[in-house]
Amino acid sequence: MVHNDVVSVTIVTYNSGRFIKRCLESVLAQRYPHKEVVVVDNGSSDGTVELVRSNFPDVTLIEAENDGLAAGWNRGISESDSRYVLLLNADAWLVGDALDRIVAFADANPRAAVIGPRLLNPDGSLQRSVRGFPTLWRLATEYFFLRKVAPRSKLFNAFYGGAFEHDAVYEADFVMGACMLVRRQAIAEVGPLDEDFFLFSEETDWCYRFHAAGWKVLFYPGAECVHVGGAAHGGRLYKENLRGHLRFFAKHRGHEQAERARRLLLVSLRVRGRLFRGDRGRTYRDAASWLASGDVPELLGS
Numbered sequence: 001m002v003h004n005d006v007v008s009v010t011i012v013t014y015n016s017g018r019f020i021k022r023c024l025e026s027v028l029a030q031r032y033p034h035k036e037v038v039v040v041d042n043g044s045s046d047g048t049v050e051l052v053r054s055n056f057p058d059v060t061l062i063e064a065e066n067d068g069l070a071a072g073w074n075r076g077i078s079e080s081d082s083r084y085v086l087l088l089n090a091d092a093w094l095v096g097d098a099l100d101r102i103v104a105f106a107d108a109n110p111r112a113a114v115i116g117p118r119l120l121n122p123d124g125s126l127q128r129s130v131r132g133f134p135t136l137w138r139l140a141t142e143y144f145f146l147r148k149v150a151p152r153s154k155l156f157n158a159f160y161g162g163a164f165e166h167d168a169v170y171e172a173d174f175v176m177g178a179c180m181l182v183r184r185q186a187i188a189e190v191g192p193l194d195e196d197f198f199l200f201s202e203e204t205d206w207c208y209r210f211h212a213a214g215w216k217v218l219f220y221p222g223a224e225c226v227h228v229g230g231a232a233h234g235g236r237l238y239k240e241n242l243r244g245h246l247r248f249f250a251k252h253r254g255h256e257q258a259e260r261a262r263r264l265l266l267v268s269l270r271v272r273g274r275l276f277r278g279d280r281g282r283t284y285r286d287a288a289s290w291l292a293s294g295d296v297p298e299l300l301g302s
Helices: 020-028 048-055 069-077 098-108 136-143 154-160 184-190 202-212 238-252 255-275 278-291 296-301
Strands: 007-013 035-041 060-063 084-088 092-095 112-120 179-183 216-227
Touching: 007 020, 007 069, 007 098, 020 035, 020 048, 020 092, 035 048, 035 069, 048 060, 069 084, 069 202, 084 098, 084 184, 092 098, 098 112, 098 179, 098 216, 112 184, 112 202, 136 154, 136 255, 179 184, 184 202, 202 216, 202 238, 238 255, 238 278, 238 296, 255 278, 255 296
Parallel strands: 007 035, 007 084, 035 060, 112 216
Antiparallel strands: 084 179, 092 216, 112 179
16 A cells, blocks of 8 residues: 555556556656556456556556446555545546646645546547436436437536536536546545446445535546547446436435336337437337336346
8 A cells, every 4th residue: 555645546447458558658647746556457358457567567456356437446546545536537548737737726625525627538629527416307308318409508408517618617516437536535534436336327426425525526627638438338338327327316316216217217218219220229228128127126136
């Protein structure tokens, strides 16, 4: 365990060989003097482990069972006692002196538990990363395509930070977990990530708990990070996204609201399954069949 480092960078990998080299190069290029880097590999089979071991000997590499992203993050966080932890996706890389900037911003905002930088797509365009906590209405605007009607509207697109241009500091419900700086003091108070969330909504749940404990979640555009998006799973884990929604509702909104969310998602995906053909339509139909196969406790336990 490394003691007294200001920041520890934790990266969870799963078959991330296409991206991990650029990710780690961007981290190690940061001139920030007090940092360590931890890579937790969740059972990759594409040579990721060998690539990291041979090219980055100073990185702490942990090989673990694939118990999900939250479990991987927790394992990496436990390897240090740094003042801050930067959680970074394997398909993301820091721009310029992003680490120095985001740590300085955190130092100036001592009640911020989580700080998210400005995310960019690989082509340099904005990747909207400010999020609103799920509600039944917000699920409806997303899954019935209502947000397409007015994407810049808070009413129709609060789920994805509608009406916010990502050009100023903003107090958010939560920020996208592709890159976020987390304060160790807040983790000690609120606890680690909930490992019942396998791959989606883990940061949503964590930020909800930080808010409940009186901490802030801030978006900071002065630091930037490029994020490919969906690189590790390629959209193949669509049901896990739905399961994340249901788990969040069951945990924070109660059983009745969770069941309403299940039925709303079921209807929307049946509609989508009829509207779309090919693999996309098949994905929606398969997800609808899964949602129809049991109530929320059964689906969360499956």
